[in-house]
Amino acid sequence: MNKEIADELINIYKKTVDDNKEDFMIIISILSKLCAYLLDKKILTEEEIKNILEIKKMETLEKIC
Numbered sequence: 001m002n003k004e005i006a007d008e009l010i011n012i013y014k015k016t017v018d019d020n021k022e023d024f025m026i027i028i029s030i031l032s033k034l035c036a037y038l039l040d041k042k043i044l045t046e047e048e049i050k051n052i053l054e055i056k057k058m059e060t061l062e063k064i065c
Contacts, residue, residue: 028053
């Protein structure tokens with residue numbers, strides 16, 4: 001593989017990571033607001049919210065799904 005192709009692949013990877021960071025922050029924001037609302041309405045407990053917002057490794061997520 002020549003250097004130009006390698007550099008382009010690195011740039012694509014960096015852009016993908018940056019795009020995913022923004023999406024991740026949006027999702028976390030939405031989940032946090034939803035959990036706060038559900039806690040306020042006494043639909044969920046604090047322990048249930050901790051379980052929802054806990055970030056787990058992909059291996060663990062695959063087992064859950």
